[in-house]
Amino acid sequence: MxxxxxxxxxxxxxxxxxxxxxxxxxxxxxxxxxxxxxxxxxxxxxxxxxxxxxxxxxxxxxxxxxxxxxxxxxxxxxxxxxxxxxxxxxxxxxxxxxxxxxxxxxxxxxxxxxxxDDLPQPLPGVRDQLNRLYADKGLPYLQQRLKEVDPLYYQEVDIYNPQRVIRALEVHESTGQPFSHFRKxxxxxxxxxxxxxxxxxxxxxxxxxxxxxxxxxxxxxxxxxxxxxxxxxxxxxxxxxxxxxxxxxxxxxxxxxxxxxxxxxxxxxxxxxxxxxxxxxxxxxxxxxxxxxxxxxxxxxx
Missing domain, CATH: 3.40.50.300 (P-loop containing nucleotide triphosphate hydrolases)
Structure with missing residues (x-):
């Protein structure tokens, strides 16, 4: 412009x-x-x-x-x-x-x-499942899961923010690809x-x-x-x-x-x-x- x-x-x-x-x-x-x-x-x-x-x-x-x-x-x-x-x-x-x-x-x-990022739409029910895991097993469990499936994003994201951790796992569970794969x-x-x-x-x-x-x-x-x-x-x-x-x-x-x-x-x-x-x-x-x-x-x- x-x-x-x-x-x-x-x-x-x-x-x-x-x-x-x-x-x-x-x-x-x-x-x-x-x-x-x-x-x-x-x-x-x-x-x-x-x-x-x-x-x-x-x-x-x-x-x-x-x-x-x-x-x-x-x-x-x-x-x-x-x-x-x-x-x-x-x-x-x-x-x-x-x-x-x-x-x-x-x-x-x-x-x-x-x-x-232009992130894919999550599959139905994935967010609810992750929220139940968060309630039952706590944030450390989800942190460890993210570390295993997407170590690159794990090093960058605020892992003490459950919303961010759950969102990254939601993308992975829905697509089979790590969240970092979709980063712009x-x-x-x-x-x-x-x-x-x-x-x-x-x-x-x-x-x-x-x-x-x-x-x-x-x-x-x-x-x-x-x-x-x-x-x-x-x-x-x-x-x-x-x-x-x-x-x-x-x-x-x-x-x-x-x-x-x-x-x-x-x-x-x-x-x-x-x-x-x-x-x-x-x-x-x-x-x-x-x-x-x-x-x-x-x-x-x-």
Missing amino acids: EHAAAKTLVCVVGPTAIGKTAVAIQLAQHLQTVILSADSRQFYREMNIGTAKPTPEELAAVPHYFVNSHRLTDLYSAGDFERDALQLLKELFARHDVVLLVGGSGLFVDAVCRGL QQRSNRPFQIHKLGLNTDRQNLYQRINARVDAMMDAGLLEEVASLLPYRNLPPLQTVGYAELFEYLDGNCALEEAVDRIKQNTRRYAKRQLTWFRKDPLTQWFEPTDVAEMKAYITGD
Whole structure:
């Protein structure tokens, strides 16, 4: 399209707790633009502490989209996000030359940047069968099954998200082919340029940041937030790190200290998988989260 070269989507990606929100706000203020969240849990109004949403002050500093945009009972997929984000970008690019897309949910970032895979329709009953296995045998059983039938996707997917694991197994059970076989190799054409800025630091520092964030969430009332969401615990957004472990505590299956330790451990594992996902794109430029001046120069070409 004729205006493609003039419009740029800057994606700020990286592992959880690396500081994407703070960096994005500085960049958005410098560029006088807005932020789209690509964090698949920050969509939901009821999930606040455990999703590390931007604070009210941060939301006031820069306009944010797709934060508190849906209710937990809304079924909102990556495909829905692709459609809605692309429509919103048409409107935003009429007012801004640069827009920021920020988040650690690789599938949702890819939905906007690449387009989603054209996956085959599952066979009837397969999803119900996998859901029964999940209820009867738990997530570790399904994780091991995915590792056996699709080791490539197992290394990339958030294996602590039952919805993603079940979807991959559903494709395999329906087609006999691994989910990774259907992954899109070619990007969809987008009417804008895309620059990806990856944030990372040394592993010890990252893990310290993760542990400190979990402690801060607990101090801020994460347990009380999780308890208030017990009626919705079976919804997919709540079957994720930070919520699932505390549901186990509330069920009496472990001590609180053990649940918090599991959150830290599972968050560290999730961060490793996020990095695996984002490192797949060789065009991503990597920065320390403190290198904001260098990021500004990279975006503007100075």
